[in-house]
Amino acid sequence: MKANSRIRKQTGPIQDRSVRAKRIFSAKAAKPTFQFVYMGDSWVIGGNLTGEAIFNGVLSGTAKQKPSFVIHGGDGVFSGGADQYRCLKFKLKKYIPGIPFIMVPGNHDGVITGSNPNKKYNFANYIANFPRKFTPDLDFAVSFLQDRVRVVAMNTVQGFNSQGQTLYGLTNRQLDYLEKQLTPSRFNIVTMHVPLNEWTSGFSKQKARFLKIINQKKVPLVLQSHAHEYKKVTGKITTFITSGGAGAALDPGNIFHYVQIQVTNGKVSKISRKEVNWIGSNLGQAPCNCKCSSTHSRMRSSTKEAKVRRSISGPSVYAKRASRQGRK
Numbered sequence: 085m086k087a088n089s090r091i092r093k094q095t096g097p098i099q100d101r102s103v104r105a106k107r108i109f110s111a112k113a114a115k116p117t118f119q120f121v122y123m124g125d126s127w128v129i130g131g132n133l134t135g136e137a138i139f140n141g142v143l144s145g146t147a148k149q150k151p152s153f154v155i156h157g158g159d160g161v162f163s164g165g166a167d168q169y170r171c172l173k174f175k176l177k178k179y180i181p182g183i184p185f186i187m188v189p190g191n192h193d194g195v196i197t198g199s200n201p202n203k204k205y206n207f208a209n210y211i212a213n214f215p216r217k218f219t220p221d222l223d224f225a226v227s228f229l230q231d232r233v234r235v236v237a238m239n240t241v242q243g244f245n246s247q248g249q250t251l252y253g254l255t256n257r258q259l260d261y262l263e264k265q266l267t268p269s270r271f272n273i274v275t276m277h278v279p280l281n282e283w284t285s286g287f288s289k290q291k292a293r294f295l296k297i298i299n300q301k302k303v304p305l306v307l308q309s310h311a312h313e314y315k316k317v318t319g320k321i322t323t324f325i326t327s328g329g330a331g332a333a334l335d336p337g338n339i340f341h342y343v344q345i346q347v348t349n350g351k352v353s354k355i356s357r358k359e360v361n362w363i364g365s366n367l368g369q370a371p372c373n374c375k376c377s378s379t380h381s382r383m384r385s386s387t388k389e390a391k392v393r394r395s396i397s398g399p400s401v402y403a404k405r406a407s408r409q410g411r412k
Contacts, residue, residue: 144179155273158189165206166206189222253287304351
């Protein structure tokens with residue numbers, strides 16, 4: 085309760101701008117028509133030349149789509165520090181002001197049980213640009229379009245085992261919460277950081293229950309990240325999307341991207357992967373004025389492309405750090 089009070093005190097009253105009826109849908113429509121953007125794994129950290137450019141490009145492209153809202157699948161920052169969250173928040177205000185932004189906790193976001201509690205506060209405080217209520221597990225649900233659309237964000241990061249490996253999955257308590265939030269009369273979106281196929285083996289029963297809930301509640305979309313790739317699997321009822329190309333080091337054979345999703349009359353009508361041209365005008369800009377040690381003016385237009393090529397042709401300091409910590 086103290087943490088929540090602290091969050092409310094510092095952020096102050098926030099107006100809920102999540103409903104934009106005049107732009108999203110007709111009030112007389114029985115089922116919602118809207119479009120939104122999904123992205124994941126941006127790994128915002130000051131001084132990461134390539135990542136800065138990519139995420140700027142992702143947000144710039146997102147703004148052009150004029151989405152009803154944006155969902156981020158987690159790992160928005162690299163290690164959960166307040167400076168990284170300030171940089172993330174600065175970018176959101178700069179590129180997508182006024183657009184509701186939802187981010188689910190990821191393993192790089194500093195929310196693992198037993199880690200620095202200030203990092204959990206950083207996550208809850210800096211990403212909230214409209215009200216939400218977190219459970220003790222950092223799950224939350226938000227509604228749009230006069231409660232016709234429900235987004236349920238689940239925290240799949242469960243801490244560490246005795247060998248120091250991160251545990252991924254959902255507990256039965258979390259699945260109880262998920263089941264209560266889903267109603268077939270709504271258009272439901274479930275988002276979580278870690279894909280089902282990467283849940284820790286100890287969560288096999290919970291995985292089966294999750295799939296049963298998704299099927300019973302007729303959930304049309306499950307959005308995941310963590311893997312730095314793009315993958316879409318369409319079933320009879322549910323489409324599973326994995327997207328982790330918003331700035332983190334890519335898995336081999338993948339491209340930087342975000343995903344635009346169109347829903348028409350309550351059904352998914354179009355899913356488009358949007359490639360981000362990371363060598364472009366976003367690279368040389370001063371991306372952040374938030375004192376987070378970002379690149380600022382250290383880059384010059386005459387050498388920016390060469391620097392970017394060097395940063396991806398071999399392992400940079402940033403990539404080496406990532407490999408040591410590991411995605412998993």
